[in-house]
Amino acid sequence: MRTKAVFYHAGCPVCVDAEQMIADAIDPERFEVEVVHLGETKDRIGEAESAGVKSVPALVLGEHPYHINFGASIADLK
Amino acid sequence: MRTKAVFYHAGCPVCVDAEQMIADAIDPERFEVEVVHLGETKDRIGEAESAGVKSVPALVLGEHPYHINFGASIADLK
Numbered sequence: 358m359r360t361k362a363v364f365y366h367a368g369c370p371v372c373v374d375a376e377q378m379i380a381d382a383i384d385p386e387r388f389e390v391e392v393v394h395l396g397e398t399k400d401r402i403g404e405a406e407s408a409g410v411k412s413v414p415a416l417v418l419g420e421h422p423y424h425i426n427f428g429a430s431i432a433d434l435k
Numbered sequence: 436m437r438t439k440a441v442f443y444h445a446g447c448p449v450c451v452d453a454e455q456m457i458a459d460a461i462d463p464e465r466f467e468v469e470v471v472h473l474g475e476t477k478d479r480i481g482e483a484e485s486a487g488v489k490s491v492p493a494l495v496l497g498e499h500p501y502h503i504n505f506g507a508s509i510a511d512l513k
Binding site for chain 2: 362374375378379382383384385386387388416418419421422423424425426
């Protein structure tokens with residue numbers, strides 16, 4: 358079974374770059390990567406915060422948040 | 436041909452966690468991941484800085500630096 362990975366972003370340039378590089382580099386045989394645009398799906402901001410996400414872009418892997426560079430803080434997306 | 440990816444760290448807890456999760460999640464069929472401990476191989480700090488790395492852990496992929504969470508700044512490793 359593949360591990361679930363969620364890549365949260367907000368459409369910012371830093372986010373798009375990280376998505377194309379990091380999210381795309383994840384091994385698809387072991388991980389199922391879901392890409393979530395928090396600017397467009399604000400109802401999932403709570404879920405991201407629960408996983409420990411403070412800013413985007415961020416990748417939640419195995420319930421741990423990994424903030425990749427800095428695009429925008431979660432607070433600014435609300 | 437696989438793309439070269441370099442994961443720079445300094446043995447800190449944040450680094451070790453990111454290495455085990457992010458560096459390990461990279462698709463080995465498309466990327467060749469080299470793990471570099473900058474605390475032990477200080478002669479490669481210049482190379483990391485040239486790639487734009489400001490702190491560790493960081494992954495350099497396709498000549499772009501991706502800082503993953505924050506463990507230590509490069510300046511503190513010198």
